[in-house]
Amino acid sequence: MLAAILVMVLIGVVTGLVLGWSAIRFKVEGNPLAEKIDAILPQTQCGQCGFPGCRPYAEAIAKGEADINRCPPGGEEGVKKLADLLGIEPKSLDEAHGTPKPKSVAFIDEQVCIGCTLCIQACPVDAISGAAKQLHTVVASECTGCELCVAPCPVDCISMVPIAEDLPHWKWKHPVIELKRVA
Amino acid sequence: MTRELHTFKGGVHPPEHKAESSGRPIHAAPLPRKLVFPLRQHIGNAAKPIVEVGDHVKKGQMIAAAEGAISAAVHASSSGTVTAIEPQPVPHVSGLPDLCIMIETDGRDEWIDHAPLDYRTMAPAELRGKLRDMGLAGLGGAVFPTGVKLDPGATQHCPTLIINGGECEPWITCDDVLMRHRADEILQGVAVMRHLMGSTEILVGIEDNKPEAIAAMRAAAAALDFPVEVVAVPTLYPSGGAKQMTEILTGKQVPSGKRSTDIGLQVFNVGTAYAVARAVHHGEPLISRLVTVTGHVLRPQNFEVLIGTPMQTLISLAGERDGTTGVLMGGPMMGMPVPDLEAPVVKATNCLLVQSRELFPPLPKALPCIRCTRCADACPAELQPQELFRFAKAGDFGRAQEYHLFDCIECGCCSYVCPSHIPLVDFYRYAKSEIWAHEKDKRAADLARERHEFRQFRQDREKKEKAEKLAAKAQAARAQAAQDQVRRAELATEPAPAPAAAAPADPDAKKALIAAALARAQAKKPDAAPKNVDDLPPAQRRQIDEIETRRAKIRELARQPLESEEKNT
Numbered sequence: 194m195l196a197a198i199l200v201m202v203l204i205g206v207v208t209g210l211v212l213g214w215s216a217i218r219f220k221v222e223g224n225p226l227a228e229k230i231d232a233i234l235p236q237t238q239c240g241q242c243g244f245p246g247c248r249p250y251a252e253a254i255a256k257g258e259a260d261i262n263r264c265p266p267g268g269e270e271g272v273k274k275l276a277d278l279l280g281i282e283p284k285s286l287d288e289a290h291g292t293p294k295p296k297s298v299a300f301i302d303e304q305v306c307i308g309c310t311l312c313i314q315a316c317p318v319d320a321i322s323g324a325a326k327q328l329h330t331v332v333a334s335e336c337t338g339c340e341l342c343v344a345p346c347p348v349d350c351i352s353m354v355p356i357a358e359d360l361p362h363w364k365w366k367h368p369v370i371e372l373k374r375v376a
Numbered sequence: 377m378t379r380e381l382h383t384f385k386g387g388v389h390p391p392e393h394k395a396e397s398s399g400r401p402i403h404a405a406p407l408p409r410k411l412v413f414p415l416r417q418h419i420g421n422a423a424k425p426i427v428e429v430g431d432h433v434k435k436g437q438m439i440a441a442a443e444g445a446i447s448a449a450v451h452a453s454s455s456g457t458v459t460a461i462e463p464q465p466v467p468h469v470s471g472l473p474d475l476c477i478m479i480e481t482d483g484r485d486e487w488i489d490h491a492p493l494d495y496r497t498m499a500p501a502e503l504r505g506k507l508r509d510m511g512l513a514g515l516g517g518a519v520f521p522t523g524v525k526l527d528p529g530a531t532q533h534c535p536t537l538i539i540n541g542g543e544c545e546p547w548i549t550c551d552d553v554l555m556r557h558r559a560d561e562i563l564q565g566v567a568v569m570r571h572l573m574g575s576t577e578i579l580v581g582i583e584d585n586k587p588e589a590i591a592a593m594r595a596a597a598a599a600l601d602f603p604v605e606v607v608a609v610p611t612l613y614p615s616g617g618a619k620q621m622t623e624i625l626t627g628k629q630v631p632s633g634k635r636s637t638d639i640g641l642q643v644f645n646v647g648t649a650y651a652v653a654r655a656v657h658h659g660e661p662l663i664s665r666l667v668t669v670t671g672h673v674l675r676p677q678n679f680e681v682l683i684g685t686p687m688q689t690l691i692s693l694a695g696e697r698d699g700t701t702g703v704l705m706g707g708p709m710m711g712m713p714v715p716d717l718e719a720p721v722v723k724a725t726n727c728l729l730v731q732s733r734e735l736f737p738p739l740p741k742a743l744p745c746i747r748c749t750r751c752a753d754a755c756p757a758e759l760q761p762q763e764l765f766r767f768a769k770a771g772d773f774g775r776a777q778e779y780h781l782f783d784c785i786e787c788g789c790c791s792y793v794c795p796s797h798i799p800l801v802d803f804y805r806y807a808k809s810e811i812w813a814h815e816k817d818k819r820a821a822d823l824a825r826e827r828h829e830f831r832q833f834r835q836d837r838e839k840k841e842k843a844e845k846l847a848a849k850a851q852a853a854r855a856q857a858a859q860d861q862v863r864r865a866e867l868a869t870e871p872a873p874a875p876a877a878a879a880p881a882d883p884d885a886k887k888a889l890i891a892a893a894l895a896r897a898q899a900k901k902p903d904a905a906p907k908n909v910d911d912l913p914p915a916q917r918r919q920i921d922e923i924e925t926r927r928a929k930i931r932e933l934a935r936q937p938l939e940s941e942e943k944n945t
Contacts, residue, residue, distance in 0.1 A: 235817075365809040
């Protein structure tokens with residue numbers, strides 16, 4: 194009886210030590226689930242979800258504090274991917290957090306810009322170049338189309354221009370095949 | 377010549393229709409009034425314009441330079457004036473315009489200075505750079521910049537060079553007539569390629585439905601000082617595909633996702649070899665090519681066409697007929713419909729196939745896939761087209777990629793044999809383009825994440841630096857204050873200046889202090905008298921006096937209005 198208890202205690206101590214050691218040795222920095230969610234989010238950094246950027250939203254989803262349907266730039270497809278990852282039912286986008294729009298980039302009307310730098314401070318990805326009392330301009334290739342620069346502009350010179358379809362952006366369409374009616 | 381030939385899996389035998397255009401000699405197309413040069417004629421980055429509207433250019437002059445690693449230059453194919461640099465219709469299935477340089481020809485067709493290159497004494501990298509600046513790109517259809525392909529790499533060497541004269545696609549005969557009439561020059565180009573690649577074995581593969589071309593190439597090869605083996609391969613579509621030709625001639629398969637140089641060989645089209653010969657032995661950039669105009673026209677034939685010539689011009693030359701239903705660029709298997717015939721002939725244009733209802737009756741309506749797997753039997757890339765179709769249709773692109781979607785060469789064999797007439801290749805193109813778009817979006821998202829994280833890092837750093845700076849300042853101020861206190865204490869012990877220093881607490885004493893300071897300042901004023909005025913010569917002294925009197929007058933004048941103002945108020 195005593196021997197059995199001793200053996201069980203010993204096993205318990207040994208496994209506890211192994212577990213404790215491996216918890217230190219194989220410690221994972223950050224939340225791997227949040228990483229995976231962050232990889233699905235479109236990185237627009239627009240804040241429409243109510244969080245200051247995609248990463249905080251991903252962390253909130255990982256903790257179960259936020260719903261998965263709050264990202265309009267990700268669209269229904271993004272919601273579906275998140276649902277697949279988390280093993281839950283996809284939902285339709287929450288209208289309260291905005292609706293999907295065609296992908297656009299910000300454009301500064303250079304005739305009107307007064308060089309106040311407010312848009313530069315608002316841009317989450319440093320895609321606007323310029324300095325105080327100098328003309329500002331948007332680096333279109335870096336712009337995520339988050340619209341955060343539109344509201345701060347005191348002279349309302351920033352507009353969102355949808356990306357026009359040109360050859361480098363052209364995609365083959367899903368073929369429409371007319372099926373023969375057999376019955 | 378008894379080389380053991382291999383076979384690739386699948387393939388089809390569509391009606392050849394080669395005889396219509398192959399019999400006639402090469403006809404040089406006349407100089408058009410207007411030439412249009414798209415900047416995106418090759419795979420890779422679009423060329424960058426180096427001319428401006430209004431510039432006069434000569435034939436062979438570079439008008440757009442290669443941009444980035446994979447790119448090729450664009451040249452004016454005749455002399456004239458640049459009239460516009462703007463989006464124009466280009467031969468692309470979307471019908472979208474793209475940036476083009478427009479040239480109005482002056483009819484003189486005046487060449488720029490050009491001279492042959494002594495390729496044997498040039499460094500390989502320099503020669504490749506020259507070929508890139510001469511705008512060379514593969515003329516077999518993929519238009520991959522030739523300069524990039526002619527690099528066997530630092531450690532690899534490329535023992536086998538395959539010259540592809542397969543031309544398996546029905547209707548097209550431009551490579552056939554090129555080999556019949558210009559075999560010598562093709563082999564001159566091959567000599568340059570051999571020099572660059574360090575190849576020891578050179579194989580020319582030609583389908584056996586072109587006996588004249590095989591004979592001409594064999595005759596030309598016999599006169600060479602290096603061995604070139606001209607091999608007749610069985611006619612079977614798509615034996616002219618680079619991977620299929622490689623397998624037929626060597627029995628080797630290029631592994632999925634690898635390049636042919638990884639297995640020690642490289643494939644070039646005969647037209648590319650000819651263009652290399654013109655570039656090296658004549659110094660001529662790629663400004664013209666052979667184009668087959670065939671199908672529903674009066675005189676199907678091959679034209680030597682300046683790049684940039686509007687397609688409509690060629691069709692008119694070949695004799696337009698009533699009942700034309702459309703034009704394909706390329707052949708019936710892989711060609712793409714040309715939405716606008718004002719689009720120019722580009723480096724990739726090997727054939728203009730004019731369609732009519734009799735020659736190309738509209739396809740019957742598609743039926744659902746019955747999974748008969750006839751497409752899998754026909755597929756030369758050994759894929760499962762019926763599965764790829766299922767995944768592409770359902771948008772399951774990950775599975776499509778697992779089934780090696782990107783090994784599909786879009787040859788059209790599957791669509792050709794499909795008993796349900798499903799446009800299978802369209803689905804594969806759709807799936808590929810969706811996958812590319814996804815990858816592009818993913819790269820953009822990664823970039824945005826990186827930039828956002830860096831911005832946050834920068835803001836944190838700035839905040840920290842500011843806090844540190846403020847802390848340092850506060851500390852300095854505290855130290856200063858402590859020092860002042862010590863000094864004040866020292867001063868307090870000294871009796872003499874004590875009343876003045878300690879007094880400021882009393883307002884009257886403060887006033888007295890200010891008054892004393894003012895008095896001191898007043899007393900200093902005469903000290904501000906001019907310096908360096910001793911021992912001056914009389915003339916200068918006089919001048920100074922004059923100036924002083926003038927100054928006095930001005931002072932007087934300046935005071936007057938003030939006084940008048942005072943009077944008014």
